[in-house]
Amino acid sequence: MALLNIFKNDTSKRVVLTTGRVVSESSRCVQCGICSYNCPIGIDVRAHVWRSEPVNHSECLTCGECVARCPRGVLSFAQTDLFARRKE
Amino acid sequence: MRYVIIGAGVAGISAVEAIRSVDTVGEIIMISDDPHGYYSRPGLAYFLTGELHDKALFPRTKEHYKRLNFNYLRGRVTRILRSDHALLIDGKSRLVYDKLLLAIGARATPLDVPGAKLEGVVKLDHLEDAKNILKQAKRGKTAVVVGGGITALELTEGLLARGMKVHYLLRGDRYWSNVLDKHESEVVENRLEEEGVTLHHHSELKEVIGRHGRVSGVVLQDERALKCDMLAYAVGIRPCLELIQETNLAKDRGILVNEHMQTTDPNIYAAGDVAQVFDPLTGKSVLDSLWNPAHEQGQVAGLNMAGRKTAYLKSAPFNVTRLAGLTTTIIGVVGHGKDDDMIGIARGDSETWRQLPEAIVAQSGFDVNHMRLLISEKNLVGAILMGDQTLSRPLQKMIAAKADISPIRDLLMQPNAPLADLIAQFWMSWRATLAL
Numbered sequence: 241m242a243l244l245n246i247f248k249n250d251t252s253k254r255v256v257l258t259t260g261r262v263v264s265e266s267s268r269c270v271q272c273g274i275c276s277y278n279c280p281i282g283i284d285v286r287a288h289v290w291r292s293e294p295v296n297h298s299e300c301l302t303c304g305e306c307v308a309r310c311p312r313g314v315l316s317f318a319q320t321d322l323f324a325r326r327k328e
Numbered sequence: 329m330r331y332v333i334i335g336a337g338v339a340g341i342s343a344v345e346a347i348r349s350v351d352t353v354g355e356i357i358m359i360s361d362d363p364h365g366y367y368s369r370p371g372l373a374y375f376l377t378g379e380l381h382d383k384a385l386f387p388r389t390k391e392h393y394k395r396l397n398f399n400y401l402r403g404r405v406t407r408i409l410r411s412d413h414a415l416l417i418d419g420k421s422r423l424v425y426d427k428l429l430l431a432i433g434a435r436a437t438p439l440d441v442p443g444a445k446l447e448g449v450v451k452l453d454h455l456e457d458a459k460n461i462l463k464q465a466k467r468g469k470t471a472v473v474v475g476g477g478i479t480a481l482e483l484t485e486g487l488l489a490r491g492m493k494v495h496y497l498l499r500g501d502r503y504w505s506n507v508l509d510k511h512e513s514e515v516v517e518n519r520l521e522e523e524g525v526t527l528h529h530h531s532e533l534k535e536v537i538g539r540h541g542r543v544s545g546v547v548l549q550d551e552r553a554l555k556c557d558m559l560a561y562a563v564g565i566r567p568c569l570e571l572i573q574e575t576n577l578a579k580d581r582g583i584l585v586n587e588h589m590q591t592t593d594p595n596i597y598a599a600g601d602v603a604q605v606f607d608p609l610t611g612k613s614v615l616d617s618l619w620n621p622a623h624e625q626g627q628v629a630g631l632n633m634a635g636r637k638t639a640y641l642k643s644a645p646f647n648v649t650r651l652a653g654l655t656t657t658i659i660g661v662v663g664h665g666k667d668d669d670m671i672g673i674a675r676g677d678s679e680t681w682r683q684l685p686e687a688i689v690a691q692s693g694f695d696v697n698h699m700r701l702l703i704s705e706k707n708l709v710g711a712i713l714m715g716d717q718t719l720s721r722p723l724q725k726m727i728a729a730k731a732d733i734s735p736i737r738d739l740l741m742q743p744n745a746p747l748a749d750l751i752a753q754f755w756m757s758w759r760a761t762l763a764l
């Protein structure tokens with residue numbers, strides 16, 4: 241799908257690592273736990289999703305394991321700089 | 329005040345959390361006959377494929393439970409004695425309640441053919457079922473899968489991942505025909521075949537054949553025979569209604585509840601897969617067998633039980649799943665009619681998906697990224713996205729809000745219209761008008 245660039249503002253690895261964090265769409269989640277299971281530093285990503293919170297854990301590496309492995313597209317990266325993006 | 333919750337699924341746990349958010353002192357007792365308590369039932373599919381360890385299926389730690397401050401009883405509730413406000417557990421001990429929640433879920437519809445009780449005939453409801461399957465799934469052996477919808481595919485993929493040869497029997501001419509269109513069924517079937525699954529269309533199971541009490545093969549209605557070591561079935565699910573047989577609580581296909589999740593007895597509530605919920609918007613009572621509605625209904629039931637009057641507003645039916653490795657989102661109304669491979673309602677399914685109003689289908693994309701939109705006169709009424717999920721959230725919002733898409737309707741209907749771009753562009757302008 242050739243999508244408009246507006247949907248592609250969060251894909252650069254460098255941008256994510258420096259200014260990004262993992263956010264969730266909890267209505268897609270069934271608490272299967274693949275995210276928590278694969279987190280290299282043991283963050284309980286699933287618990288954040290249950291509470292509809294971003295993964296605001298100070299040790300999150302934004303390595304993307306959870307984002308890539310979620311079978312249901314629950315997780316994605318977003319920029320933390322709220323001024324860079326219009327709030328929804 | 330004593331709250332009693334039967335069932336340790338997502339509806340039950342959500343209810344406990346909701347009650348505690350309102351009432352910090354009332355006594356809460358949860359009872360379940362599942363030896364494993366609360367775990368992610370949809371996650372069982374990923375446990376089967378080996379993507380997850382079974383220990384990872386449990387979303388809660390002991391500390392979580394401690395903080396919620398409730399008692400957990402392992403046992404089977406065998407009767408509800410309404411006039412005494414009491415339950416019988418395992419036929420003997422009595423437990424009195426002030427407010428009761430039935431969050432007892434649904435179970436696989438049993439297979440109704442000779443030989444269905446043989447060892448090696450398996451289903452996937454609970455963690456014990458998944459463990460049983462894994463114990464029997466031997467590399468190089470053969471399995472036959474019957475049924476439709478998501479669970480049958482999950483069984484197929486799980487057995488395949490464990491090195492079994494899999495034959496998948498479909499009664500009709502294609503997979504999940506009442507939700508997917510022909511092309512989408514083909515996408516799924518082609519991918520299954522690429523993974524090595526042997527599909528048999530127009531094939532209906534007649535009998536399971538056994539040797540020494542174990543499955544050794546199946547015979548089909550047209551007398552064809554297949555040798556196999558396992559038969560896995562997923563032919564639909566049924567809300568667990570046995571418990572309320574003698575109670576006179578109103579029921580239809582599920583336990584009937586109003587928008588406050590209250591049954592016809594004001595002290596008894598029901599939520600989740602077992603509840604058939606009144607939807608004030610359509611005036612109908614509907615069954616869902618989806619994780620998120622069960623979560624929301626459990627919350628609403630808990631709040632009401634604790635005295636905070638709250639109505640459950642059914643959102644547009646919505647499910648995300650993985651079909652033959654493709655993340656797939658199904659929003660709103662996308663299918664119609666009856667599926668030959670399912671009895672009643674499919675798992676991960678909502679009846680609303682088949683209540684098709686006048687709608688026209690626009691379509692784009694190829695195998696891995698596919699989008700289908702269902703459009704009525706002025707609105708989007710449904711969508712299926714396979715593969716790329718970028719537009720899933722915008723579509724979900726616009727379908728739920730019944731956004732007026734008149735400005736792009738004609739464009740969407742043109743042959744080979746760039747659907748994704750049109751939708752993305754429209755979403756941006758629609759969202760901007762909301763922000764004003």
Ligand SMILES: Cc1cc2nc3c(=O)[nH]c(=O)nc-3n(C[C@H](O)[C@H](O)[C@H](O)COP(=O)(O)OP(=O)(O)OC[C@H]3O[C@@H](n4cnc5c(N)ncnc54)[C@H](O)[C@@H]3O)c2cc1C
Nearest residue numbers: 335336337338339361362369405432433600601617618619
């Ligand atoms: C393999 C599989 C895949 C699924 N995939 C999806 C999916 O992709 N998306 C989706 O949205 N949904 C999916 N679902 C459905 C989803 O899991 C259910 O909708 C959800 O679990 C319903 O929760 P519940 O709390 O209503 O019931 P359940 O989770 O079924 O819990 C019922 C509880 O009641 C207990 N119980 C029942 N009777 C008694 C009794 N008499 N005494 C004591 N305890 C009793 C049981 O032990 C259990 O603890 C899937 C389900 C399965 C099994």
